[in-house]
Amino acid sequence: MALLEVDHVSLRFGGLYALTEVDLSVEDGALVAVIGPNGAGKTTLFNVIAGRFKPTAGDVRLNGRSIRSLGLRGVNVLGVARTFQIARPFGSLSVAQNVQAALAPHRDAHRSSLAPRWCDADARRRLAELLELTELASVADRRSGELNIGGLRRLEIARALAGDPTLLLLDEPAAGIGADGIRPLAELIRAIRKHGTTILLVEHYVGFALSLADKVVVLDEGRKLAEGDPEVVRRDPRVIAAYLGTDTVEAQ
Amino acid sequence: MTYYEVVTTTVTLYAILSVSLNIVVGYTGQPHLGQAAFFGLGAYVAAALAVRHGVSFWLCLPASVATGLVAGLVLGAISLRLREDFLAVTTIGLNFVAIVFFEKIPFFGGSMGIYAIPLPSLAGHQFTPLDFALAAIALLIVTIAISAYVDSTWFGVSLRAIKDDELAAASVGAPVARYKIAAFALSTSIAGLAGALYAFFMSVVTPDSFGFTESVVILAMLMLGGVGTIRGAVVGAAILGAMPELFRFISNYRLLTFGAILVLILRFQPQGLLGDDSAVVLALRQAITRLRTTRHSAHPDTLIRHGPA
Numbered sequence: 001m002a003l004l005e006v007d008h009v010s011l012r013f014g015g016l017y018a019l020t021e022v023d024l025s026v027e028d029g030a031l032v033a034v035i036g037p038n039g040a041g042k043t044t045l046f047n048v049i050a051g052r053f054k055p056t057a058g059d060v061r062l063n064g065r066s067i068r069s070l071g072l073r074g075v076n077v078l079g080v081a082r083t084f085q086i087a088r089p090f091g092s093l094s095v096a097q098n099v100q101a102a103l104a105p106h107r108d109a110h111r112s113s114l115a116p117r118w119c120d121a122d123a124r125r126r127l128a129e130l131l132e133l134t135e136l137a138s139v140a141d142r143r144s145g146e147l148n149i150g151g152l153r154r155l156e157i158a159r160a161l162a163g164d165p166t167l168l169l170l171d172e173p174a175a176g177i178g179a180d181g182i183r184p185l186a187e188l189i190r191a192i193r194k195h196g197t198t199i200l201l202v203e204h205y206v207g208f209a210l211s212l213a214d215k216v217v218v219l220d221e222g223r224k225l226a227e228g229d230p231e232v233v234r235r236d237p238r239v240i241a242a243y244l245g246t247d248t249v250e251a252q
Numbered sequence: 253m254t255y256y257e258v259v260t261t262t263v264t265l266y267a268i269l270s271v272s273l274n275i276v277v278g279y280t281g282q283p284h285l286g287q288a289a290f291f292g293l294g295a296y297v298a299a300a301l302a303v304r305h306g307v308s309f310w311l312c313l314p315a316s317v318a319t320g321l322v323a324g325l326v327l328g329a330i331s332l333r334l335r336e337d338f339l340a341v342t343t344i345g346l347n348f349v350a351i352v353f354f355e356k357i358p359f360f361g362g363s364m365g366i367y368a369i370p371l372p373s374l375a376g377h378q379f380t381p382l383d384f385a386l387a388a389i390a391l392l393i394v395t396i397a398i399s400a401y402v403d404s405t406w407f408g409v410s411l412r413a414i415k416d417d418e419l420a421a422a423s424v425g426a427p428v429a430r431y432k433i434a435a436f437a438l439s440t441s442i443a444g445l446a447g448a449l450y451a452f453f454m455s456v457v458t459p460d461s462f463g464f465t466e467s468v469v470i471l472a473m474l475m476l477g478g479v480g481t482i483r484g485a486v487v488g489a490a491i492l493g494a495m496p497e498l499f500r501f502i503s504n505y506r507l508l509t510f511g512a513i514l515v516l517i518l519r520f521q522p523q524g525l526l527g528d529d530s531a532v533v534l535a536l537r538q539a540i541t542r543l544r545t546t547r548h549s550a551h552p553d554t555l556i557r558h559g560p561a
Contacts, residue, residue: 072422090416101413104406105425151555
């Protein structure tokens with residue numbers, strides 16, 4: 001059984017079909033990329049999986065259990081964490097406090113949320129690990145609102161990893177970080193995967209997505225256009241017509 | 253000198269209310285223009301219990317806390333259903349509902365209020381104005397301690413996350429609804445307790461002491477000092493609370509003066525005098541950074557934004 005199953009999911013806003021019968025499965029330990037042109041419904045699909053939107057039809061299952069109507073918190077505590085395409089830091093908090101806010105709901109159940117943050121050695125260690133992994137340790141005490149886009153992307157990932165999720169949803173992690181940032185980001189994503197975290201990646205930069213993924217799903221206008229091995233998808237004429245034909249040069 | 257003790261008690265009660273309001277407005281980011289209603293509820297419950305049922309001061313205190321707590325839980329639950337602007341309007345409405353409540357319910361004594369509230373005593377000694385001042389200061393210290401403690405907890409960092417971005421907070425697993433209700437309940441419990449002390453201090457409670465105007469004054473104190481900080485809440489209450497006493501002529505134009513100060517603050521220093529990004533605090537922080545960087549060699553940070561946002 002797949003870790004995540006998106007089963008015939010449709011989402012309609014009034015007369016607009018944002019998603020139409022999308023099927024998708026993510027095996028445990030896999031890295032699946034969802035690509036597609038702007039407005040294809042990639043982020044909307046994430047919002048459905050993460051519990052922000054309840055699908056109009058269809059089901060979303062995690063380990064066989066339906067999560068379609070659990071809401072953001074409900075889905076997160078079951079082990080699905082996400083990043084945002086447009087970073088949403090807790091801007092008045094420091095980088096470390098941002099990660100603490102994400103750690104807070106995931107500490108052991110027997111530890112009180114009314115305990116002071118400094119007296120939890122496990123959480124302190126975990127915080128240090130996360131800041132180390134995402135290379136944010138040097139700016140831990142800076143206010144997150146001061147971070148540039150590269151810093152914000154890392155903070156998004158650090159926060160998402162705080163609960164040690166089984167499934168990580170990365171929403172366009174490469175957007176806006178420039179050519180210099182791509183390679184370290186790819187290394188970070190590989191490191192997260194090596195740790196055993198399953199990853200579903202939405203990406204606009206096709207080359208970046210194809211280089212990381214073992215399966216690619218192509219969305220266009222809210223429908224699944226193609227699915228499969230990155231190399232096969234790259235050559236699929238429908239995909240080229242819809243998307244790659246105009247974009248490959250820019251992406252590589 | 254009774255005068256100073258009375259002023260101290262009054263200003264300190266304002267500081268308690270402003271620090272407690274900060275838990276909802278400053279930490280959790282919820283608009284709340286009705287803190288005086290909870291202050292009044294605590295005062296009325298204490299007054300009614302003391303006068304009508306002969307309950308002692310010391311038992312009235314927990315009763316007022318409990319009343320504030322229950323009322324805060326209800327307001328918190330209501331707040332979940334309302335968007336920010338509607339919540340602001342709802343909390344404004346609370347002030348008027350509370351006054352009607354105090355005036356129309358016989359238990360609360362009608363428009364005459366409740367008077368002849370007996371002086372509290374401790375081990376046979378009746379409270380003097382100095383004792384009230386000391387009790388108020390003690391309560392302020394407890395309120396500050398609770399407030400600072402909450403800010404240092406896991407609950408506290410979640411509240412601030414909710415303030416900054418509710419959706420992102422829910423996405424990292426924060427129990428947004430439960431925590432908002434808890435913040436309201438904690439804040440209004442403290443206001444209820446302050447109300448009990450106020451009732452015994454004044455020895456009389458009347459409906460018009462707890463109106464919308466008082467709620468605005470409390471919020472103005474917080475905004476003047478700096479929303480989100482305890483120091484701001486205390487300093488704002490001290491300034492606006494003492495001002496009518498220091499400058500007699502102001503007391504006739506109290507609201508006009510407060511309104512003018514609020515407009516100036518929002519225009520020129522929206523973080524408040526001592527808020528986190530206020531001129532005073534920024535200057536202090538820069539001075540500290542300068543001291544540090546002369547000791548450690550600074551290295552340019554590649555993760556920090558340079559230039560305007």
